[in-house]
Structures are given as structure tokens and as C-alpha cells.
Amino acid sequence: MTAATPAPRRAGRPPRSVLSRDRITAAALELVADTGYAGLTMSALARRLRVAPSALYNHAGSKQEVLGWIQEHVMTMVDFSAFAEEPWDEALRSWAWSYREVFARHTPLIPVIAVLPVTDAEKTLRMYEEVTLGLTRAGWPPERVVPVIVALESFVYGSALDVTAPGNIFDPGALADRFPAFTTAVRLAATPAADESPADIAFRTGLDGLIDGLRVQLGAWLQAEDGDR
Amino acid sequence: MTAATPAPRRAGRPPRSVLSRDRITAAALELVADTGYAGLTMSALARRLRVAPSALYNHAGSKQEVLGWIQEHVMTMVDFSAFAEEPWDEALRSWAWSYREVFARHTPLIPVIAVLPVTDAEKTLRMYEEVTLGLTRAGWPPERVVPVIVALESFVYGSALDVTAPGNIFDPGALADRFPAFTTAVRLAATPAADESPADIAFRTGLDGLIDGLRVQLGAWLQAEDGDR
Structure with a gap:
């Protein structure tokens, strides 16, 4: 076994590494529930998702867009x-x-x-x-x-x-x-x-x-x- | 003139040093307006009033008490x-x-x-x-x-x-x-x-x-x- 085998590399990664609208929305809802609206920032959201802010911005263009996703998610209920x-x-x-x-x-x-x-x-x-x-x-x-x-x-x-x-x-x-x-x-x-x-x-x-x-x-x-x- | 004269001592003090319910209420209202409810903590309120937290606690026993003052102030309008x-x-x-x-x-x-x-x-x-x-x-x-x-x-x-x-x-x-x-x-x-x-x-x-x-x-x-x- 060498350092090139997949297992050791995977160990250091977050358990779920694929961002999606659903996953971002769920994390944003948790953040608002925990810290209120004031706590919802793109950098706090990236931290909660365990990704770099740049990775988050690849999926969600702005906080305003994430808010729109939250609204849609809640309204469907x-x-x-x-x-x-x-x-x-x-x-x-x-x-x-x-x-x-x-x-x-x-x-x-x-x-x-x-x-x-x-x-x-x-x-x-x-x-x-x-x-x-x-x-x-x-x-x-x-x-x-x-x-x-x-x-x-x-x-x-x-x-x-x-x-x-x-x-x-x-x-x-x-x-x-x-x-x-x-x-x-x-x-x-x-x-x-x-x-x-x-x-x-x-x-x-x-x-x-x-x-x-x-x-x-x-x-x-x-x-x-x-x-x- | 010596260091014992009042003038130099006063120069370092905050311009208004007497805490009162009205002054604390006004500062708390400003704080909520600027930072939302999440930003209203006793330590942030003390900072805004330019007093030590202990001085604030001499007047207001808790954040709950300050909230009550805010409520009373707003309701009188x-x-x-x-x-x-x-x-x-x-x-x-x-x-x-x-x-x-x-x-x-x-x-x-x-x-x-x-x-x-x-x-x-x-x-x-x-x-x-x-x-x-x-x-x-x-x-x-x-x-x-x-x-x-x-x-x-x-x-x-x-x-x-x-x-x-x-x-x-x-x-x-x-x-x-x-x-x-x-x-x-x-x-x-x-x-x-x-x-x-x-x-x-x-x-x-x-x-x-x-x-x-x-x-x-x-x-x-x-x-x-x-x-x-």
C-alpha cells in the first residue's frame, strides 16, 4: 500500500463533498435557525458546508439567491x-x-x-x-x-x-x-x-x-x- | 498647574458618564436597529455606552430587563x-x-x-x-x-x-x-x-x-x- 491508493486521500475529505442547491438550502436553513438572519452570510454558509467560499459561489451567485431558494423550499410546504x-x-x-x-x-x-x-x-x-x-x-x-x-x-x-x-x-x-x-x-x-x-x-x-x-x-x-x- | 487639577482628569472621560434607564434604553434601541436582535448583548451595550460591563449591570440587572425598558419606551408612542x-x-x-x-x-x-x-x-x-x-x-x-x-x-x-x-x-x-x-x-x-x-x-x-x-x-x-x- 502506498500514499497513492485512494483510501488515505478520502479520509481527509468532508463526508459529502458534492454541493447542490438542496444541500446549500438545508445548511442555510440550519444557519438561520441557529443564528438568526444576521448570521446568514456566504462565508458562514461555506464554513457550515465545509467548503471554500469559492466552491460555494460556483453554485450560488449571492446570498440573495440562497434566500430565494429558502423561500421556495419553505413555500412548497x-x-x-x-x-x-x-x-x-x-x-x-x-x-x-x-x-x-x-x-x-x-x-x-x-x-x-x-x-x-x-x-x-x-x-x-x-x-x-x-x-x-x-x-x-x-x-x-x-x-x-x-x-x-x-x-x-x-x-x-x-x-x-x-x-x-x-x-x-x-x-x-x-x-x-x-x-x-x-x-x-x-x-x-x-x-x-x-x-x-x-x-x-x-x-x-x-x-x-x-x-x-x-x-x-x-x-x-x-x-x-x-x-x- | 499640576496633575491634581481636575481638567486633565476629565479630558480622558467619556463625555456623558452618568448611566440612566433612558440612556441605556436609547443605546439598546440603536444597537438593535444596527445589528438586529442578535447583536443586543450586555457586553455590546456596555461598549456602545463606553462603560465597563460592571457599570452597566449596576443599572440594568439583565438583558431581559433592558428588553422590558425598550418595550415600555416604544409602547408609549x-x-x-x-x-x-x-x-x-x-x-x-x-x-x-x-x-x-x-x-x-x-x-x-x-x-x-x-x-x-x-x-x-x-x-x-x-x-x-x-x-x-x-x-x-x-x-x-x-x-x-x-x-x-x-x-x-x-x-x-x-x-x-x-x-x-x-x-x-x-x-x-x-x-x-x-x-x-x-x-x-x-x-x-x-x-x-x-x-x-x-x-x-x-x-x-x-x-x-x-x-x-x-x-x-x-x-x-x-x-x-x-x-x-
Whole structure:
């Protein structure tokens, strides 16, 4: 046996040496989960992948490109299939619950993805296309679709943060006596009569409210349109 | 003149040497704005204040305490005065617009404050007490108050992130032809006919919807209560 045989050479190599979009995306997700968005740099990502930065740049042109991959990866977990089958309000409800569920498991991504352009993000755009078709088939005017999507997403992102809030977030502590109405409200909201978590109750309250309210807006719009004929 | 005169000794000192809650809070806010939440550590805060960590700990017992001060400072900027004068739905609307405005200027705080307990936070608790009184005076059952507050805050936090989103966030780019319904919706939403920003239109759409929907819920509850009598 000589130093030229393959075995000794391989021993010093990282166990998986082939970079791919999937592997880079997985490592970037781990990095964001561990260190927050601020910790996601191309050099930190290369270290985690045990490759030289130049090797990483051969696959991913920029941090912005990696962020796009993360967005696509996470968005494929959101279930929007209801828009093909259900009435728009039921479809919006299912979509929102799934969307919140996915982002509650990826809260460090929320501030990033909430402001990340969807340009060229094929899977994300496919989701928006289906949502748009579902809403317009139901009579929503096309110019109202984006505001409805953004309003719903804003509620979903904030609610996904709330899922991770501690159970005692509203405990007034030593000041309870000075704020008796709120203290009572907090105590009653926490009674074990409810079989949902406080975060689920708040999400359902807001989502049902939002959808009821959007139904009112759509009804008013359809009536006005009828009047114009 | 000798080395014992005050002037040379003072020359080496930081210009402001007296720590106070206000000064620590202001420096902590700057630090979060510059480096995100991950950058807020007691040692980084001491460096920014140009004091030894031990001097900082004489005033602030922990990072958690500093976060509480930040929360109190930011919450005092949120205007909740409408709950004393206006009907609950108008008061909720004014509160939400003010709340979003404040957090749109402090987006790095959103993921922090969304999950920060309010225990012993006097000014924040005063706000929640007034909101609770406004809602219960209007007939909201006390056990529904906290879910309504959390739903509204979730929408506000997500919407504050959206204020900072780039104008072209929904631009499909080269994929426009493959997603024609969404592309049309995006184009129509961006028409200059609207004199509000896209973020304002989405916020108004969602907030009006949410409040309309909550009005429906309150009406149903009051009717059921009437039936019980």
C-alpha cells in the first residue's frame, strides 16, 4: 500500500463533498435557525458546508439567491390545494392555517420572507397564481387580489410569531391590582375550558373575523357591480 | 498647574458618564436597529455606552430587563386614547394604525416584542387596561378580549413588516407569462390611480375586514345573550 491508493486521500475529505442547491438550502436553513438572519452570510454558509467560499459561489451567485431558494423550499410546504376545489372563503381559511403552521416552525425566516421579492421564484409564484384564480373565479375584482393576499399574509406572519410566545406573556405580575379589567380578561382567556391553545384561539378569532369581513366587502362590490349593469 | 487639577482628569472621560434607564434604553434601541436582535448583548451595550460591563449591570440587572425598558419606551408612542372616547370599532381602528406606524419604524423589535412578557411593564399594561375597558364597555365578553387583542396585534406586526417591503416584491420577473392571472393582479394593484401606498391599501383592506368581522361576532354574541335572558 502506498500514499497513492485512494483510501488515505478520502479520509481527509468532508463526508459529502458534492454541493447542490438542496444541500446549500438545508445548511442555510440550519444557519438561520441557529443564528438568526444576521448570521446568514456566504462565508458562514461555506464554513457550515465545509467548503471554500469559492466552491460555494460556483453554485450560488449571492446570498440573495440562497434566500430565494429558502423561500421556495419553505413555500412548497404551504398547502394551497383548496383553491382548486373549495369556495374562496374556505380555501383562504385552509391556506392560512397551513401557512401559519409552516412559518411557526421557521420564525427566524418571517422578517426575511415578508420583504423578499418573489421574482423568478417559480413555486411561490405558482401558489399566488392559484390563489388569484380562486379569488377571481369567486368574483373578486383583480385589482383587489393583491391587497387581500398581503392582508392575509401579514396576519399569518404575525400569528406565526405569536405561536412561539410564552404562555404567561400577558401575566401582569405584581401590577395585577392596578389593572383589574385586563387581569380578569387574561385569567378568563387562560381557563382550561378551551381545548385549543391560546395562540389557536386568537388565530381563529382573527381569521374568522377577517374572512367574514372580506365576505362583506365582496358582497358590497358585487352588489355595486350589479347596479352598474 | 499640576496633575491634581481636575481638567486633565476629565479630558480622558467619556463625555456623558452618568448611566440612566433612558440612556441605556436609547443605546439598546440603536444597537438593535444596527445589528438586529442578535447583536443586543450586555457586553455590546456596555461598549456602545463606553462603560465597563460592571457599570452597566449596576443599572440594568439583565438583558431581559433592558428588553422590558425598550418595550415600555416604544409602547408609549402608540396612541390608544381613542378607547376613552370613541365606539370600540373606531377606537380599534385608530389604535391599530398608530401601532403599525410605530412598529414600522422599529421592525427589528417586532420578533422580540411579539413574544416578550408584559409582566411589570406598567405603561404597556396601562394600554391593555384601556383597550380592555373600551371593549368590555361595548359588550365584548371579557373572555374574548385577549384573543381579539392578540389577533389585532398579530395583524399589526405582520403589516409593519410589510411597510418596509420593496415596491417590486410581487414582480414575477421572467416568469410573468406563465402566471398570467397573478401578473395581471400585481399590475392592477400598482396602478397610480390609488393615492395610498400598496402597504396602506393592504392594511386598510385587512383592518376594515377584521373589524367588520369582529362586529359580526359581537352582534352574534349579544343576540345569543339576549336569547338567554
